[in-house]
Amino acid sequence: MDKLDIKLWTLAAKGQIVPDRSLLKTPEQIAAIKKSADLNTAVLDHVAAHIRPGMSTAEIDQLVYDYTTTHGGIPAPLNYCGFPKSVCTSINNVVCHGIPDEHEILEEGDIINVDVSTILDGYYSDASRMFAIGTLSPEAEKLMRVTKECVELGLAATKPWGHLGDIAHAINSHAQKNGYSVVEEIGGHGIGLEFHEDPFVSYVTPKGSEMVLVPGMIFTIEPMINEGSPDFFIDEENDWTVYTIDDGLSAQIEYMVLITETGVEVLTK
Secondary structure (H helix, E strand, O other), X not given: OOHHHHHHHHHHHOOOEOOOHHHOOOHHHHHHHHHHHHXXXXXXXXXXXXXXXOOEHHHHHHHHHHHHHHOOOEEOOOOHHHOOOOOEXXXXXXXXXXXXXXXXXXXXXXXXXXXXXXXXXXXXXXXXXXXXOOOOOHHHHXXXXXXXXXXXXXXXXXXXXXXHHHHHHHHHHHHHHOOOEEOOOOOEXXXXXXXXXXXXXXXXXXXXXXXXXXXXXXEEEOOEEEOOOOOEEEOOOOOOOEEEOOOOOEEEOEEEEEEOOOOEEEEEO
């Protein structure tokens, strides 16, 4: 038993939730995951350079597919559990998992989350950005701004040997202070060797709760911030797209992070 095993065993004996050693990536795995993350960031940069009013979400999907495959990667969402496209495009009242469509056109004042996930040489990465289409209403602008603040505050609370609940507390507190709610049932996830790994990352749990953050863990920080109720429903026709229950706006920004010995490293955002 090495020093890390002893530390994890000691924390577990005190009632702390600790990760299985299989969730701690090796230096070799981290290097490969970082290459996937670099491509994921490049894909999002490519979308950022081309997104515009009048564009269909199907065109965004084509941008993602072409850039990813041209650079040796595979879009992770494509055919994942039956998902039919290469990217999730979630507009206005769509919380997440919006399916690109040639008839869905970006209009002035829309806000859209573009969620890109990449497989490169068998390693996974994941991040999303919010885009403003033209001039936004004050309400939409504030929601996007506060969502970014929530993620940055969550990142600042992410420290080795802290807890996932520390991240959740920072995010939920700031969202509530601004009159918003955080979606409870959908959260972040571990990633790297698979698309979705343990742990589930909640954004509504108390400070000091949930899993201990151990160097080598890789997971996403991706709260979904609603301007109204945190409740939602799933489109019955496609069984994927998640809408706010009250038709209010929703925003999400996703970072993929690595816990290091001295802090946290953002791998893609």
